[in-house]
Amino acid sequence: xxxxxxxxxxxxxxxxxxxxxxxxxxxxxxxxxxxxxxxxxxxxxxxxxxxxxxxxxxxxxxxxxxxxxxxxxxxxxxxxxxxxxxxxxxxxxxxxxxxxxxxxxxxxxxxxxxxxxxxxxxxxxxxxxxxxx
Numbered sequence: 001x002x003x004x005x006x007x008x009x010x011x012x013x014x015x016x017x018x019x020x021x022x023x024x025x026x027x028x029x030x031x032x033x034x035x036x037x038x039x040x041x042x043x044x045x046x047x048x049x050x051x052x053x054x055x056x057x058x059x060x061x062x063x064x065x066x067x068x069x070x071x072x073x074x075x076x077x078x079x080x081x082x083x084x085x086x087x088x089x090x091x092x093x094x095x096x097x098x099x100x101x102x103x104x105x106x107x108x109x110x111x112x113x114x115x116x117x118x119x120x121x122x123x124x125x126x127x128x129x130x131x132x133x
Contacts, residue, residue: 026114029125030107038103040075043096044068046103047077050096058083071095072130082112091115093122100133 018031038046051066064080076095083090089112096105106129108122 026111027118028107028109030105030109032105032107033099034103034105036103037101038096038098039101040098043075043077043098046096047079050077051079054079054081060084069095071097071127074131076129088112091119093126095126095129097131099131104131 017033019028020030021028047066047068054061055063058081061081061083064082066079066081067077069076069078074097076097079092079094081092083092091110091112093108094105095107096103098104106126108125110118110122
């Protein structure tokens with residue numbers, strides 16, 4: 001995603017490190033290796049905080065799952081929900097883990113109009129995550 005599109009999608013200035021998108025912007029994969037200190041031991045407690053924050057921010061969201069999963073031998077938090085955006089509903093699938101002592105977040109989002117086509121590829125993308133640290 002180019003700089004102009006990133007400014008539109010993330011106007012608050014807190015943009016992910018990388019965002020990959022289809023041409024229309026209706027499907028996105030965002031990767032953000034933050035500067036926030038995070039250990040594998042802290043994933044469970046951080047998950048609870050993040051889930052509470054999203055539930056407070058989006059009280060009308062539809063939740064599909066939330067918890068701790070394992071992907072390729074590593075512990076990841078996961079949040080999976082649909083929320084209302086300005087002009088459509090968006091399915092969000094987020095996973096996070098500790099990499100080199102910092103929080104790594106990977107988010108997949110897609111408009112509900114396209115989600116049935118993209119849920120299996122989203123799962124494949126998430127299950128393909130591998131971390132070397």
